[in-house]
Amino acid sequence: MSNISENILRFRESVEPKATLISVSKTKPISDLEQAYETGQRHFGENKVQEMTSKWEHLPKDIKWHMIGHVQRNKVKYMAPYVHLIHSVDSPRLLKEINKQAKNNDRVINCLFQIHIAREENKFGFDKQELLDYITSEAFKELSHVSITGLMGMATFTDDLDQIRKEFKSLSSLFSKLKEDYFTHDEFKELSMGMTGDYKIAIEEGSTMVRIGSAIFGSRNTH
Numbered sequence: 383m384s385n386i387s388e389n390i391l392r393f394r395e396s397v398e399p400k401a402t403l404i405s406v407s408k409t410k411p412i413s414d415l416e417q418a419y420e421t422g423q424r425h426f427g428e429n430k431v432q433e434m435t436s437k438w439e440h441l442p443k444d445i446k447w448h449m450i451g452h453v454q455r456n457k458v459k460y461m462a463p464y465v466h467l468i469h470s471v472d473s474p475r476l477l478k479e480i481n482k483q484a485k486n487n488d489r490v491i492n493c494l495f496q497i498h499i500a501r502e503e504n505k506f507g508f509d510k511q512e513l514l515d516y517i518t519s520e521a522f523k524e525l526s527h528v529s530i531t532g533l534m535g536m537a538t539f540t541d542d543l544d545q546i547r548k549e550f551k552s553l554s555s556l557f558s559k560l561k562e563d564y565f566t567h568d569e570f571k572e573l574s575m576g577m578t579g580d581y582k583i584a585i586e587e588g589s590t591m592v593r594i595g596s597a598i599f600g601s602r603n604t605h
């Protein structure tokens with residue numbers, strides 16, 4: 383068995399059933415994804431719309447494609463026909479465009495709000511108050527072709543495990559609050575947090591989806 387298949391099986395064993403394993407295949411060739419697919423892996427994460435779309439064209443259609451990177455509005459139309467879940471909704475304008483393209487394709491697109499929890503300024507996402515203002519607005523309530531199924535967040539890139547845990551805890555508590563107060567329980571159920579370096583802490587803090595790249599496919603040399 384190849385390394386990739388072994389890694390996939392090992393990760394699935396350690397994260398399921400608590401969390402869904404999303405194998406993050408960005409920059410990796412189709413042949414690597416095929417090895418993962420053969421083990422039964424169906425959830426793949428990509429961070430560029432064009433790259434994801436070209437992989438979607440070449441691979442079996444029962445793969446569930448997860449967009450996890452920052453999305454430019456003019457790219458939404460390329461993934462609207464097939465994307466399974468967009469984790470990285472970081473602005474009202476982006477969600478409005480997703481709604482429009484979903485409508486054009488006669489489907490409802492599942493989305494997570496990305497929340498800014500890290501110390502780094504360069505990471506994308508809503509601030510908590512900004513999100514609360516938005517989801518209580520008329521503009522949000524008018525969107526008929528998106529389904530908000532949860533939240534996504536990325537912790538600070540640091541060795542300070544307490545800091546990481548604190549950030550995941552704050553995302554987890556926002557998730558519970560929104561589930562209680564604003565969304566329907568059946569629909570709002572995914573908490574996407576945890577990557578290669580911090581997925582164990584993320585699961586302890588309630589993650590339902592981990593996004594693992596380098597520990598499965600090896601390090602990425604280009605980006």
Ligand SMILES: *Cc1c(COP(=O)(O)O)cnc(C)c1O
Pocket residue numbers: 406408429450451536576577578579593594595596597
């Ligand atoms: C690349 C990426 C991952 C996977 O990162 P690894 O550290 O390689 O596991 C997870 N989430 C997002 C948003 C990413 O861009």
